[in-house]
Amino acid sequence: MHDSTTPLKQLLEQDREQLVAFEGKKRFYRRDFQRHVSQAAVNLNQLPHQDFLLFADNTYDFAVNFIGLIITGKNIVLTANTKPDWLKSIRQSYQVVISDSSDEDHLSVTHYLNDDSHTPEQATPDNDSLRNSILQSATLANTIASSTVQFYTSGSSSQPKAISKNLTQLLLEASTLDKLFGAGIQNSKVFATVSHHHIYGLIFRLLWPLLYKKPFNTSTLLYPEELVAASQRYSDICLISSPAFLSRHDKQLADMTLTQCFSSGSLLSLKAAQLTQQQFNLYPVEVFGSTETGGIGYRTQANNNTAWNLFPGVTIAVNEEGRAELSSPYISAPEYLDDKIKIVGEEQFQLLGRTDRVVKIEEKRVSLDALEQTVKQSELVNDCKVVVIQQHRTFIGAVVELSDSGQAFLNKHSKHMLNQQLKNLLDSKFEAVAIPRKWRYFDHLPYNSQGKLPVDTLIALF
Numbered sequence: 001m002h003d004s005t006t007p008l009k010q011l012l013e014q015d016r017e018q019l020v021a022f023e024g025k026k027r028f029y030r031r032d033f034q035r036h037v038s039q040a041a042v043n044l045n046q047l048p049h050q051d052f053l054l055f056a057d058n059t060y061d062f063a064v065n066f067i068g069l070i071i072t073g074k075n076i077v078l079t080a081n082t083k084p085d086w087l088k089s090i091r092q093s094y095q096v097v098i099s100d101s102s103d104e105d106h107l108s109v110t111h112y113l114n115d116d117s118h119t120p121e122q123a124t125p126d127n128d129s130l131r132n133s134i135l136q137s138a139t140l141a142n143t144i145a146s147s148t149v150q151f152y153t154s155g156s157s158s159q160p161k162a163i164s165k166n167l168t169q170l171l172l173e174a175s176t177l178d179k180l181f182g183a184g185i186q187n188s189k190v191f192a193t194v195s196h197h198h199i200y201g202l203i204f205r206l207l208w209p210l211l212y213k214k215p216f217n218t219s220t221l222l223y224p225e226e227l228v229a230a231s232q233r234y235s236d237i238c239l240i241s242s243p244a245f246l247s248r249h250d251k252q253l254a255d256m257t258l259t260q261c262f263s264s265g266s267l268l269s270l271k272a273a274q275l276t277q278q279q280f281n282l283y284p285v286e287v288f289g290s291t292e293t294g295g296i297g298y299r300t301q302a303n304n305n306t307a308w309n310l311f312p313g314v315t316i317a318v319n320e321e322g323r324a325e326l327s328s329p330y331i332s333a334p335e336y337l338d339d340k341i342k343i344v345g346e347e348q349f350q351l352l353g354r355t356d357r358v359v360k361i362e363e364k365r366v367s368l369d370a371l372e373q374t375v376k377q378s379e380l381v382n383d384c385k386v387v388v389i390q391q392h393r394t395f396i397g398a399v400v401e402l403s404d405s406g407q408a409f410l411n412k413h414s415k416h417m418l419n420q421q422l423k424n425l426l427d428s429k430f431e432a433v434a435i436p437r438k439w440r441y442f443d444h445l446p447y448n449s450q451g452k453l454p455v456d457t458l459i460a461l462f
Contacts, residue, residue, distance in 0.1 A: 007211035040068030244447030265451025294330025380406030398436035
């Protein structure tokens with residue numbers, strides 16, 4: 001049976017000269033990480049509190065405090081954002097805030113920690129004796145078994161939703177990733193365009209690299225130009241990214257070769273996958289799953305592939321009603337998915353859209369997924385999302401990411417003519433009530449920092 005304590009024990013006891021994290025000329029080795037975690041554990045052991053909200057933009061700072069909270073048996077709360085109203089709505093879930101944000105008073109930070117202040121002015125404790133007292137095999141096993149990480153995600157509704165994960169489930173996912181993909185990025189440095197505050201970023205850009213000896217960059221890449229600059233300095237980059245970033249293809253930026261690229265958060269369009277292959281010399285490994293389910297499957301779209309491979313230990317069964325039931329080591333009990341699934345092999349499946357995206361407009365059933373897929377067939381369109389708008393009447397609105405040819409069409413003609421062009425595409429397949437009445441056009445869809453398109457963000461465009 002997999003011992004979840006082993007990678008953590010090794011992280012805190014072995015390979016003291018191994019590089020953990022870096023940023024510019026700054027380097028953090030395991031000896032630094034062990035010292036900083038030891039001090040964090042001392043600080044945390046002095047506090048009577050059990051539930052801690054952890055929000056730190058710097059991934060190294062976050063990692064130090066994350067592991068410190070774990071080995072002291074504390075519970076961790078992670079949040080999608082730190083907006084005042086959002087924090088107020090989840091305030092009952094935590095007692096203390098740990099953050100590296102010094103300019104956000106509404107966080108009510110109890111401990112301000114950054115890479116220059118892990119160790120206060122007091123004398124540093126004897127690290128070896130401290131680790132020996134904390135990391136006794138039975139003690140660590142018990143604390144890991146009892147530790148939980150509570151994610152607060154907005155999903156598609158933008159309302160806080162609490163999802164608790166046992167730490168051992170997260171460690172198992174990291175172990176699975178290393179078994180599947182570790183050899184391919186053995187000598188890589190990990191960069192990311194996604195936050196470590198949600199489950200995808202936490203596992204892919206932090207736990208996997210941290211526990212399996214893959215140095216990670218401490219900051220988040222926000223713009224394609226930053227990735228280009230990194231590629232000019234490092235030739236061995238593994239990128240943890242999302243469709244929100246990968247869809248922003250800039251022909252003016254230099255091509256580069258990555259050792260690997262992962263994408264999750266939403267589905268990556270075939271066009272975006274092909275453009276990524278052209279620029280990075282590989283198709284991204286796309287990961288399908290959610291905070292609730294953990295990872296379900298993965299694929300690349302090379303050769304126009306549409307099938308997903310199930311992660312080891314994950315199974316999907318489709319019942320007589322067509323509902324897909326998921327069994328996985330990353331969830332406590334089997335649960336039904338809101339995705340329509342077609343099983344195409346013992347370990348493969350295809351996604352056919354969401355079961356919860358069939359709506360009624362004037363008593364007519366309309367598949368929002370089918371609408372989007374049809375609009376995306378146009379050469380004028382890179383991507384499309386449709387939403388139901390409730391105003392003086394109920395209708396459908398379309399938010400469209402234009403292709404280069406679509407932008408050229410809009411510039412040459414008019415928005416009205418572009419609307420009509422896309423409506424004509426839908427006219428032969430859908431009833432009149434299903435055709436969007438209002439259209440909004442963008443260079444890129446308005447994904448948030450989590451790689452999501454919240455429904456209220458889209459509705460606000462109308």
